[in-house]
Amino acid sequence: MIVDVAALSARISAKTVWTFVRARDAAGRTGWGEATLQGEAAAIHAHVARLAPVIVNRPLPAPLAAAAMAGTLGGSAAEAAAISAVDQALWDIAAQERGQPLAHALGSPRRSTIELYANINRGTLERSPAGFATRAQAAASGGFAAIKIAPFDDVRPESVATPEGRRLMAAGIERVAAVRDSIGPERALLVDCHWRLTEAAASEILRELEPLRLYWFECPLPEEPGNFAALRRLRSQANAAGVRLAGCESLTGVAAFESFLDGGVYDAIMPDVKYAGGLLEILRIGDAAARHGTICSPHNPSGPIAHAHSVHVSALLADCPFLEFQLGESPLFFDLIDGTLPNPEKGSSALPEGNGLGVGIDFARLQPLLLEIA
16 A cells, blocks of 8 residues: 655755655565756646646556556656656565565566666766867777767757857867767767757768767657658668667657657657656657667656666667666766665676665655645
8 A cells, every 4th residue: 555655855056956756555664766857847747746636645556557557648748757766666566565676566677787888967967079089088088989979059940050050060069079089980879869850960970970970860850740751761871870779868758759650750669768758658769669670768867766766667678789878977976875886887787686676765855855845
């Protein structure tokens, strides 16, 4: 019986607030989920409060499915984050109750070690090419075989063709070149565009970056049906140069992903445990990707609870070459943990040991950081 469900948000850096969901049952077990979504903490808290009466003083649903508890997916991003995090927390408790690690409660793991790529964006405070190169070299020296950057600061689709837009675009290309030079030719280099480009600008950047041999080119255009044809053209151009096109990090529900898969838009999709609609929904998305011959590599640039859930889920995905890991944003990633989080800073992660998620949040350490959310 679940006796309590609550959202908790903590200030981690000038850029970041982590939002967690904590659930507790009558036997004293605690389950954790994460719903971090930039600028949406208050909305997430409101949605968790709305969901609580559906869950509290009721037995755990079996099989667990957040969408079934909450009604339907397809609302706001904050609602999807709340639903997803509640689902994570309840799965944590359910797996503890069954005496199983989370990955085993969800299904049959395909792997016990998850390869990681280092996202160095948030931890790179010096945004010059040299600053990016230094951080990338540190990640490479630490054991990461794949590194991702988001180099196009302040670029906007509506202004990318202006002189200032072109200057910003050129600065981003310089950052990518500096990173490739610093990590050498063998490591995989991933470039995230954060939907900042037009088709013409993305096509030009792909041509400019062709000698740098990217692994993938991520989210060049806003992800809407009207851009499917343009994205397919960019995919074709990228593939001709040996580059994959990746996206779909903010979608919710398998149906939304299937529209992109059926449309032949991407080589790799990136469902996020914080928004996708629950852990079972991630596995359905992964199955859909496998049917289309598409990589499923979860988006995971947030806190330690989302990371731990992502590691468990990645163990079950059919074609998951690696999982994203936000490298070096804050020491709180480790300092807030209750339990032992397998060290993700060497380029791979074992599954957390123990039943359930295997780790939680040390509330005594979290409490001084908590924000008052109305």
